Amino acid sequence: MDREKVVVGMSGGVDSSVAAYLLKEQGYDVIGVTMQIWQDEEIDVQEENAGCCGLSAVDDARRVAEALDIPYYVMNFKGEFRDNVIDYFVEEYQKGNTPNPCIACNRYVKWESMLKRSLAIGAKYIATGHYARVIKLPNGRYTLKKAVGIRKDQTYALYNLTQYQLEHTLMPVGDYSKEEVRKIAEKINVRIANKPDSQEICFVPDNDYASFIEEYTNKKIEEGNFVDTNGKVLGKHKGIINYTVGQRKGLGLSLGKPAFVVEIRPDTNEVVIGDNSDVFDDTLYADNLNFTAIEKLENKMQLEAKIRYSHKPATCTIEMVDENMLKCVFEEPQRAITPGQAVVFYDGDMLIGGGNIIRK
Numbered sequence: 001m002d003r004e005k006v007v008v009g010m011s012g013g014v015d016s017s018v019a020a021y022l023l024k025e026q027g028y029d030v031i032g033v034t035m036q037i038w039q040d041e042e043i044d045v046q047e048e049n050a051g052c053c054g055l056s057a058v059d060d061a062r063r064v065a066e067a068l069d070i071p072y073y074v075m076n077f078k079g080e081f082r083d084n085v086i087d088y089f090v091e092e093y094q095k096g097n098t099p100n101p102c103i104a105c106n107r108y109v110k111w112e113s114m115l116k117r118s119l120a121i122g123a124k125y126i127a128t129g130h131y132a133r134v135i136k137l138p139n140g141r142y143t144l145k146k147a148v149g150i151r152k153d154q155t156y157a158l159y160n161l162t163q164y165q166l167e168h169t170l171m172p173v174g175d176y177s178k179e180e181v182r183k184i185a186e187k188i189n190v191r192i193a194n195k196p197d198s199q200e201i202c203f204v205p206d207n208d209y210a211s212f213i214e215e216y217t218n219k220k221i222e223e224g225n226f227v228d229t230n231g232k233v234l235g236k237h238k239g240i241i242n243y244t245v246g247q248r249k250g251l252g253l254s255l256g257k258p259a260f261v262v263e264i265r266p267d268t269n270e271v272v273i274g275d276n277s278d279v280f281d282d283t284l285y286a287d288n289l290n291f292t293a294i295e296k297l298e299n300k301m302q303l304e305a306k307i308r309y310s311h312k313p314a315t316c317t318i319e320m321v322d323e324n325m326l327k328c329v330f331e332e333p334q335r336a337i338t339p340g341q342a343v344v345f346y347d348g349d350m351l352i353g354g355g356n357i358i359r360k
């Protein structure tokens, strides 16, 4: 019988290298692929900032594939990445939102584009080194469970995968702890690069996204007013793309007390400043919804929600208020609910779904 073919997304790091090894051990016909997604001549990024897909990732991944004796290819997804991730990222900031490009990259590039090409070469699955587990529920739906014992949960950035994508996904390291994965990497003795810690946004050098956006759009960012919660002008800001809700640093205001960004108003080009207490709210609205564990939200549900990658899940109740919009009310007010970020819902360690936080 033919072995099932799986394409493993290889970044040259420990997790995806071990993922490839485990799948081979499990009897799959494994193919390694590194996606080239952004590095090009138009965006001048230095190699040391190359993040997950610079030239060194290709060299490292190729070496690992050779050691594992699996076929290896580099696939170019720069166009898909530009259209779905960089353009979205820039547009969201220009609208006064704070986007999460990893979520868009996962859904549209790592999964949609890579899956399409993988299926075209006869694969049944794609696999990554994410610490999460794909499960099929009794209701026939696919979803993710958080991996056990992992400090940084990776399901948050994966909430937007479709049923079809999940059905064709394997995440073999999700059954192991990070320590176990490191041990496996030592045992199989593949030379895995000690990658520098991922920078926050892989395509933005030095995390200076404001300069990146100016350069990318070839447009100077327009200055505007800082105002207080009553509308009184407090000073000049450097352009709304420089700010996010809850921000304290880098405001350049001296008001004799700590000042925080409470709201960004793209229509009037204003940034609203207040006290820390003004940054707390118990209600948010989200659109662009994607549910995994359930087909749709019919009745109110009490769940836990994360409003950013590093947020500790908080108890909330969600309900639909419109065909494509939900309302989420937290038991306790949460700090810095930020338009453009994802809100992701869990029942214990099981992903239920999520959406995009909107300004209301």
Ligand SMILES: Nc1ncnc2c1ncn2[C@@H]1O[C@H](COP(=O)(O)OP(=O)(O)OP(=O)(O)O)[C@@H](O)[C@H]1O
Residues within 6 Å of the ligand: 008, 009, 010, 011, 012, 013, 014, 015, 016, 017, 033, 034, 035, 036, 037, 052, 053, 057, 127, 128, 129, 130, 198
């Ligand atoms: N350029 C790429 N090409 C193909 N797959 C990739 C690429 N970058 C990341 N991936 C896949 O996405 C997964 C998660 O990416 P992330 O950048 O979070 O890596 P990580 O958790 O540090 O894993 P690793 O140790 O494998 O680098 C990786 O394990 C890998 O399977």
